[in-house]
Amino acid sequence: MLDDGGIHAIVNAYGADILSHEQMQIERDSLQHGAVTTYEHSIAVACLSVKIADRLHLWHHVNLRSLVRAALLHDYFLYDWHEKDNGSHRLHGFRHPYTAERNARADFELDDIVSNSIRTHMFPLTPIPPKYLEGVIVNIADTLCAIRETLSPSRFHAAKP
Structure with a gap:
């Protein structure tokens, strides 16, 4: 079983270009849940995704690179949904997966697994379930x-890879 250091190493190995991308500054400056930023949340989701794959011995059933990249990009909508706007943040929970996928596609090359995982990560709020185990x-x-x-x-602090 992987320890936290091994999990962070995997996230860094497959997601370094995402984590260092200039657009991630928007995620660092935007709150997601409580006092947690979207950037911290994305890292936490990536680390927990790897941990789930590890604990369930799914190494031969998942594309690890796609899993990490989908987790890091699942909320790549690039705005603070808590801020008042002209109504574009309305129904954020239902719409943001599509915005995140569009933004991710503009900045990174996505395979089908990553794309589908981003688009369906809010199932059942979004009507179509994930097609791949990585998305689940x-x-x-x-x-x-x-x-x-x-x-x-107040007690949560995402471990930074």
Whole structure:
């Protein structure tokens, strides 16, 4: 089983270009749940996704690179949804997966697994379930991280890879 250092090494190995991309500054400056930024949330989802794959011995069933990249990009919508605007943030929970996929496609090369995982990570709020195991894992990790961050935001600090 991987320890936290091994998990962070995997996230860095497959996501370094994403984590260092200039657009990630928007995620660093935008709150996601409680006091947790979108950047911290994305890292937490990526780390938990790898941990789930590890604990369930899914190494021969998942594309690890795609899993990490989908987790890091699942909320790549590039705005603070808490800020008042002209209504474009309305129904954020239903719409942001499509915005995140469009933004990710503009900045990175996406395979089908990553693209589908981003688009379906809010299932069942979005009507189509994930097509790939990686998307199911990202969906579960995102839900667990969001619950943890919302219920105990003052105690949560994402481990930075």
